[in-house]
Amino acid sequence: MARDVAIIGIGMSSWGELWELSLRDVFVKAALAAIEDAGVDRIDAMYIGNMSAGLFNGQEHLAALMADYLGTDAIPATRVESACASGGLAVKLGFMEVALGMSDIVLVGGVEKMTDVGTNDATYALSTAADQEYEVYQGITFPGLYAIMARAHMDTYGTTREQLAQVAVKNHDHGSLNPIGQYPFKITLESVLNSVMVADPLRILDCSPITDGAAALVLCPLELAKKISKKPAVKIIGVGHATDSIALHSRNDITSLPATAKAADMAFKMADVNIKKIDLVELHDCFTIAEICVIEELGIVEKGKGGTAATSGLTRLGGKIPVNTSGGLKSKGHPVGATGVAQVVEIVTQLRGDAGPRQVEKARIGLTQNMGGSGGSTLVHIMEVI
């Protein structure tokens, strides 16, 4: 790698049903917040993660649009897409742009405006992350795909319906401490277990919501960060990116997420750390079962033991390795293209010691895991405060 890369600015729009704002407004709010946080007066290049503004908003060509509305000077601007991992992918490419020396000050953003269409249209748009020809045409939706994974995990490893619910309870406990989220309140085990069935065994409170929102970062070379920023420099020390079959039925084992294992392995190798060195994790809990599978793939628990982690307190604030202190996708919301960037915003907030009531003590190294579809693509980043 040519140059070390630091994160010197973070920003978020509010997250929720933002009917008073357009797609471009939502993005620009987050971008300006990150630029202000970084204290820079220019941007040299931009990467933006977005899954499907074409279907949600009738708008492609997003990077040029956002660069224009942000008032930049005709900079190179790139939109990337990897379904719900689009934000994480934008982080990777921004890292590359700075590491390679193509640009010094790079804005990385993610945005999705999902509530401008009705629920059926949103479900359809999200289904385009699966294999249209072999999965979606058969009638399956994303809750259905993750329900299959959940049922298989229950059958194979004895994971219980209550353990799934405990993931949602934990993440809402964390989210109640994060006012920027869409649903920043606690929920109870009973409310999850009695909520409306979506796709057996998953109920509505096992599912992340449909959200409007954006998140943004400012990256620059570490050497420059030390000169221009008074805040603690957060260095990106590990980057991992892998793919898998997009269709669930093509996997050898539908309780596993090999792309997550592979991306994590790449990031750990690059960072020269292992899971024991990680102080906190933001991961892709699009459904409660996803968090259970992902903590297994990351090596936080052994394969098959993911169900017990939320219950035992291992992954709670105050536990050995807190997971989703932001509230996760479940409580904070899941504007799909923004999620991977917002995960990094939470890690930087924690590593700076700015997380207030949800602060993880002595947090020095954090990890994000952002995944597309039913695990067809995954990005992992590891960050360390310098």
Add this chain to the structure above:
Amino acid sequence: MARDVAIIGIGMSSWGELWELSLRDVFVKAALAAIEDAGVDRIDAMYIGNMSAGLFNGQEHLAALMADYLGTDAIPATRVESACASGGLAVKLGFMEVALGMSDIVLVGGVEKMTDVGTNDATYALSTAADQEYEVYQGITFPGLYAIMARAHMDTYGTTREQLAQVAVKNHDHGSLNPIGQYPFKITLESVLNSVMVADPLRILDCSPITDGAAALVLCPLELAKKISKKPAVKIIGVGHATDSIALHSRNDITSLPATAKAADMAFKMADVNIKKIDLVELHDCFTIAEICVIEELGIVEKGKGGTAATSGLTRLGGKIPVNTSGGLKSKGHPVGATGVAQVVEIVTQLRGDAGPRQVEKARIGLTQNMGGSGGSTLVHIMEVI
């Protein structure tokens, strides 16, 4: 830049109305052709340009899907989008991946399958490259936007209706020598002037068609290329990328394309050449007026003089600087996400001396210009045979 980057493989699917093939089939055909041409037995990473498979095919998450169907080993795969410049953007990012040393052997592809929807839906999908809220909601389509540019160019510089038509005639003359194209036959001045009106002054034969197709490249470090390829190595010596207002009405001068001028300037500086050193150009003739404006921005002719180039023979095969020897978007077709990659395929074919009846003699340096929307984003690449 860390490493020099060479193109060692090129491939195309057939282009046209490919109703017997699915989106993934079209891409895989081009990718396998490029891999075979390169003679490699593995791919380390992939970048794929696609504008709107979401709207055309109900499929996002394209990079993971294509990596899977190509049979790769769970490689990092990235889809990029910049409207009709998506292919050129994929070329830039593939270049970065190799230059940075992230990967050695990188597949760059572009694909669009546009004929699976009706003409109205295709026109809507294409309109998402413009500003939905300020342009498209007012009822304008892309032929309309370029018609405004054409009328302004005619009013300001005296460009004639016949000069527009001569661009189409020239590109079909070239395209008649390229059997892979969608419409590989000659057309006459009279046929253009008498063809159906689309948006005054542009008629149907001023417009590039709706096309299914894919194109692909294999990139690797130049040093490695010399070891593993017997074909002439083609080095990427210049890369330029710039944006502009996405909405036409926000421009100071609607006959100009500042993003093209800026991207070309970046690429010329990096390559340390000027337009006089360029032996041939593939540029974005989505409408005849576009070629006229682009040759002005590239400095092939003075501002306002673009109308005379096709008529004088300057940009014809055998002329001083042949433009669109492949037939251009007009004759070869315009599967929007594939176009920027296919332009590079043509330049490499020419620089290798493999262009048969349309070969440009002593071609050593070639340039591609690929643009999104009405010029809101532009990629320029310069390549030299070593």
